[in-house]
Amino acid sequence: MTNIPADRPGAICSLEELERRLAAAPAFRAAHRRPFIVLSYAQSVDGSIAGRNRERIQLSSPESMRITHGIRSLCGAILVGIGTVLADDPRLTACDGAGRQPQPVVLDTHLRTPPAARLVQRPDARPWLIHRHPLPDARTRALRAAGATPMACAAGPDGRIDLAALMGLLCANRVDSLMVEGGARVITSFLRCRLADLLVVTVSPRFVGGLAVLDAGQFEGGLGIHLEEAVYRQAGPDLIVWARPEWGPR
Numbered sequence: 001m002t003n004i005p006a007d008r009p010g011a012i013c014s015l016e017e018l019e020r021r022l023a024a025a026p027a028f029r030a031a032h033r034r035p036f037i038v039l040s041y042a043q044s045v046d047g048s049i050a051g052r053n054r055e056r057i058q059l060s061s062p063e064s065m066r067i068t069h070g071i072r073s074l075c076g077a078i079l080v081g082i083g084t085v086l087a088d089d090p091r092l093t094a095c096d097g098a099g100r101q102p103q104p105v106v107l108d109t110h111l112r113t114p115p116a117a118r119l120v121q122r123p124d125a126r127p128w129l130i131h132r133h134p135l136p137d138a139r140t141r142a143l144r145a146a147g148a149t150p151m152a153c154a155a156g157p158d159g160r161i162d163l164a165a166l167m168g169l170l171c172a173n174r175v176d177s178l179m180v181e182g183g184a185r186v187i188t189s190f191l192r193c194r195l196a197d198l199l200v201v202t203v204s205p206r207f208v209g210g211l212a213v214l215d216a217g218q219f220e221g222g223l224g225i226h227l228e229e230a231v232y233r234q235a236g237p238d239l240i241v242w243a244r245p246e247w248g249p250r
């Protein structure tokens with residue numbers, strides 16, 4: 001594995017260092033009233049995370065996928081948006097279901113998750129479906145019966161789940177560390193709300209011309225985020241960027 005530049009002291013740029021950092025996640029949660037957040041996804045060199053019509057594309061190589069699964073197994077919970085559930089029907093397991101599994105969490109404002117979704121059908125976990133209240137009881141009951149746990153949360157002015165309220169909900173449920181995987185709208189919301197402590201981005205050597213990682217409709221002007229302690233590592237044909245976001249003035 002190549003490392004460019006040389007390791008930076010204090011930087012988190014391996015699963016081992018992340019594991020050490022996450023050992024202090026309970027104290028982080030107590031101090032910050034939210035979990036430690038790892039924002040991690042795969043993109044092409046042109047910044048696409050899926051095809052033009054939001055169809056799933058296998059961007060990660062087996063080597064970078066191993067890192068992604070390693071992060072999943074280290075985090076207490078893993079979060080995606082309902083757009084990802086509908087497009088990809090993911091299971092959100094770590095290492096194909098072997099070993100420690102993160103709690104699956106879906107931002108699903110209107111409870112659109114299909115009861116037959118693979119995530120809901122997992123025998124080993126009940127995904128938390130975060131929806132705005134109130135919603136029809138019948139929908140909630142059907143999803144509960146299918147294997148999910150709907151959880152009501154406050155909505156923000158845009159009608160979607162309010163991420164500050166979500167942080168409170170996760171804290172109340174003792175989630176110390178959270179991996180946010182996507183998709184574009186969810187990644188953009190977390191960055192806009194400055195909710196990321198570590199970025200781990202896989203860059204696949206190809207142009208896709210597909211769905212951009214940032215949903216420009218969600219913010220005006222630039223995000224103005226600098227990456228500190230950035231370390232670039234090769235994993236098979238991919239580059240993995242490990243970095244800490246540094247937020248500019250609002």
Ligand SMILES: NC(=O)c1ccc[n+]([C@@H]2O[C@H](COP(=O)([O-])OP(=O)(O)OC[C@H]3O[C@@H](n4cnc5c(N)ncnc54)[C@H](OP(=O)(O)O)[C@@H]3O)[C@@H](O)[C@H]2O)c1
Pocket residue numbers: 040041042043048049050051053054055056057059080081082083084085087088107108109110112159160161162163181182183184185186187189211215
């Ligand atoms: N390459 C990768 O690493 C990777 C990883 C994951 C996903 N993906 C791709 O990403 C695509 C899906 O992305 P997407 O942007 O369409 O959907 P998404 O980000 O997965 O989900 C967005 C939806 O989540 C709900 N939501 C609730 N609260 C939200 C909040 N505060 N902020 C943002 N969303 C909130 C909204 O549903 P309502 O509209 O119902 O309110 C929103 O439309 C798929 O093509 C998938 O393949 C790629």
